[in-house]
Amino acid sequence: MNIKVLVPTGALGITYCKKALERGLKEKPNIIVVDGGSTDSGPAYLGKGKSKYSRSSTKSEWKTLMVAREQLKIPLLIGSAGTCGTDKTVDWFLEITKELAKELNQNIKITLLKCSQSKKNINKAFLSKNLSPLNNAPKISSKKIINCTNIVGLAGVEQITEAINTKADIIICGRSTDASLIASLPIMKGVDKAIAWHAGKIGECGAFCTTNPRSGVILISFKKNGFFIKPVSNNTKVTPYTVSAHMVYENSNPFTLIEPGGHLDVKKAIYERQKDGSVYVTGANWVKDNNYKIKLEGTYVEGYQSISIVLIRDETYVKNIKKWSKQVENKVKKIVESSLSLKKKNYKIQFRFVGKNATLGSLERKKVKPNEIGVLVVVTAKKQYECEEISKILNPLLLHHSLFKNTELPTFSFPLSPPSFNIGKKYAFCLNHVISVKNPMDIFKLEKYSI
């Protein structure tokens, strides 16, 4: 047995080395697999159901992969299409694929794996105690679930296998676990589950498991009870250290990986350097769950936001920035209450001092004497109109508020015009739960297209 999976990049949209891709294609892989999403860029993408990456860069990178697929006549698979993997972003990705098929004059079969969830069904599962919280999950309620803007279920090997089984040329999956994308075909071909899942985790970010993460491309070759990681770019090496250290990457537990249908245990894994420069990996263990569970991700609208930015360069004000901002805040609150009739509990004003503690906030331990401070003022309220009003009330104070009585008013620097901006809806993650299902496909859908 020799199954080969080519991973061109850790995420479609961040570019990869085309020469390395060509070299990888010469190895005659059985499938090209690429990840298209993550929650790591924040809740706004799932909130809106939009992609983080530009349509044009996505299209151009996908084009190269579609050409490669046509050359080798192997399946091309993308997971978590359009960053958040909602049905809307999967459709967006389908549209790009259709455009390219036309431009490239390709006749192709496409299968979509759709992962968006109905709020009604998820609420039903919640009420019948079919949802369980994961580590540090926030409290949920029916109201919270119904208020979600989007909920997705994370597909695993079982659902992706169903999609691959349709014999499509291109498989566009909604939200999927990173590791399952790589693991699915090898498991279908009889590779040991633990080996396939382990390779899935190691290869999830492409060349991150090599000495040259930027090159993007890696090739994973599977035997029944082990896998080889091979670098494909020039000046790139893999060592037992670079490969095994990837188990630590963005993972809360370096020895265990929780996935749909079970968990991977790599405590006894062995990583061996090979003569041809690859690393051979064996020894992981897959522990199957008694109940099949699927992880859910969901977002809701926490409110609306507007921001203002003012630069303070005056020494006295830099030194007294906390006092100054507190005075501004108090003044604003009085005006907001009297003119906007808005109670304090219905909005928040945050002052973040860029150059002092904007990054770490109350966890900052270093005392510094900054030359200047950028004051980023974040207003959060229930309506955009309220944020805008509060920001406009803030504006003259940010421009002229004086620490001293009976002196000429100071003027501070606004770097931009307009000086404040509406952010729009402020989305937040609200689900970190799993749902139990009888059949892995119960809450997923396949759609097929021929072009």
Added chain:
Amino acid sequence: MRLKELVKKIRSKNAGPFLLTIDIFCSNKKTFETIIQKITKLEISKLYKIPKKQIEIFPIEDLFIVKITIPRPNIQGSSKDRDLHGASFGIILEELKIK
């Protein structure tokens, strides 16, 4: 000496939107053992203002890496969050003075 002068690298990342994971990469066994000894749950609890029982520390002996996983001080991207990718939380450890 500050911790950053002792170790190879400290990396902090989100482990999903609700957890933060900080990896301390050491060059050798001696440093690795020093880190295990000095960077206790109590120390992390003080630095990150998080209850001890919510902290997990994983020493990975084969790689000389110490992994610390804590609840995110604020949920990723929520209105109180200041660091979407959890990129700078490791700096608190980097700048820690150790004897």
